[in-house]
Amino acid sequence: MKAWQHFRTINHHRFLVMKGCFKVGLYRQGLLHDLSKYSPSEFLVGCRYYQGTRSPNNAEREEIGYSRAWLHHKGRNRHHYEYWIDYSTDPKEGIIGMKMPVRYVIEMFIDRIAAAKTYRGSKYTDSYPLEYYEKGVARLGRMVHPETAQLLHSLLKMLARDGEEETFRYIRGKVLKK
Ligand SMILES: [Zn+2]
Secondary structure (H helix, E strand, O other): OOHHHHHHHHHHHHHHHHHHHHHHOOHHHHHHOOHHHHOHHHHHHHHHOOOOOOOHHHHHHHHHOOOHHHHHHHOOOOOOHHHHEEEOOOOOOOEEEOOOOHHHHHHHHHHHHHHHHHHHHHHOOOOHHHHHHHHHHHHOOOOOOHHHHHHHHHHHHHHHHHOHHHHHHHHHHHHOOO
16 A cells, blocks of 8 residues: 555645646635545545556556546546536437536646646656647547637647746636636
């Protein structure tokens, strides 16, 4: 059991997200981000499959075929697009991603930066979150609402081009002011 390391990883991640959220004015979300990771359903799994370089959820999936911790997490945390997957009112469409409120798209954006910093360490650059997103985007299909995907993608491109300070300033002044 890597309880101490896992506890520190969560705290470190939450601290990075909090700093980002505070810079754009999302104080409440900054304080409450990922709190469900301290619940037994998520915390104990995280300790058991602690990896250090990637999410423990991946290790749990490999072992039992799915991740109980992740299913618990994505059902409770609105900054994950998976939280917003639901039946369309149009029966022909089936299950699709609903449009996310902008403040949660911003939290998701900051979450991705924080995760990239943690797992990449000194190899992190401002263009890495964009590269990571573009590598996986084709697999998202209709799980992410087009307007949500468009906003996230445009912010990731801005981050790669103009850096974090500039992008956070734009989010605070323009994106969240609307
Ligand atoms: Zn989360």
